[in-house]
Amino acid sequence: MSARVTLFSRPGCHLCDEARAVVARVCAEVGESFAEVSVDDDPELERRFGHEVPVTFVDGHQHDYWRVDPTRLRAALIADPAEGHRPER
Structure with missing residues (x-):
């Protein structure tokens, strides 16, 4: 089973550290897992998200950035997830 939440981050990013703590806590509360991917390891991810990290995706859709x-x-x-529900921002 793959993680429903993906956190795009970079080493040394204090906002990423804060986001990781929130994501880990909420995922633990609801019994989900998350994956973390460094944008510094992929030029395309760096181009796409480099100025918005941390960026979270839920079920393959961008959910939040910065906080x-x-x-x-x-x-x-x-x-x-089958309903495709994404709360409004």
Whole structure:
């Protein structure tokens, strides 16, 4: 089973550290896993997200950037992914 949440980050980024803590906490609360990918390891990811890290994706769709709102993330993870529900920002 693949992770529903992907966190795009970079080493040494304090916002990434904060986002990682929120994502880890919320995923643990709802029984989901997350994957973390460094944008520094891929030129295309660096081009796409380099100025917005941390960036979170839920079920393959961009969810947040710079900050992770735990309430929004929890709502997205509780929603049925088959329904394609993404809370409004």
